[in-house]
Amino acid sequence: MTGHPIDTPVEITRQPRGIHCLLRRFKRSQDGATIVEFAMVATPFLMLLAAILETALMFWTSQALEEGVGQASRALLTGQSQTLYKGTASDNATAFKNAICANAPGLIDCTKVTIDVRSYASFAAASTGTTASSPVSGGALNTTGYGYTQPLPGQIVVVRAVLEYKLIFTQWSSALANIGAGKRGIVASATFRAEPFAVPAS
Known part of the structure; x- marks a missing residue:
């Protein structure tokens, strides 16, 4: 007997919905994984690179300041300062600071430099x-109390130049800052015995 075919029930698979669906999709998806991994590695790498650059700049600035102090101090060693710096203590301090800055070109801001020249009877x-x-x-x-004192023949002379250096790349770092947030004090100095020069008559 021929009759109409009996329809076979079709099983309908329903896609999971809600939070389970989202979790499965998140587990399978690899989109953005590279970006996330790069961000995790790049952040400490860039911080390390900034610290290296900052340290190099501070070292260069310190060396330039040391060179300036060494060159300017020759006038104190030989007695030329007796004729170069004949003004008031304040004027002499400014003139000596300018001499340091003239021999220390580069990133040094002379307005942030303070100098101190003192004389002693002995190294102790x-x-x-x-x-x-x-x-x-x-x-x-x-x-x-920092300032300029004219040295006399044979005295022990201590010259110091202090630079208030502003951190450029690592203002967030407390390891490099030693005089407040984002700043470091860089000190250059020279100690020597003045030559037995003749003091010019006043």
């Missing part, structure tokens, strides 16, 4: 005096 006294007047102490810059 110089060591005690400079330790007691350290420019960087307690996380702050202290140049109180």
Whole structure:
């Protein structure tokens, strides 16, 4: 007997919905994985690179300041300062600072430089005096009492130049900053015995 075919029931598969569907899709998807991995690696790498660049700049600035102090101090060593710096203590300090900056070109901001020239009878006294007047102490810059004193023949002369250096790449770092947030005190110094030069008549 021929009749109409009996329809076979078709099983309908329903796609999971809701949170389960989202979790499965998230598990299978690889989109954006490379970007996330790069971000995880790039952040510490860039921070390390910034610290390296900052350290190199500070080292270069320190060397330039040391060179400026060394060149300018020759006038104190030989007695030429007796004729070069004949003004008031304030004028002499400014003139000597300008001499340092003229021999230390580059990233040094001369308006942020403070100088100190002191004379002592012995190296022991110089060591005690400079330790007691350290420019960087307690996380702050202290140049109180700094100035210029004209050295005499045979005296022990201590020259210090202090630069308030502003961090460029690592202002967030507390390891490099020693005089407040985003700043570091860079100190260049020279200690020597002045030659037995003749003091010109005043």
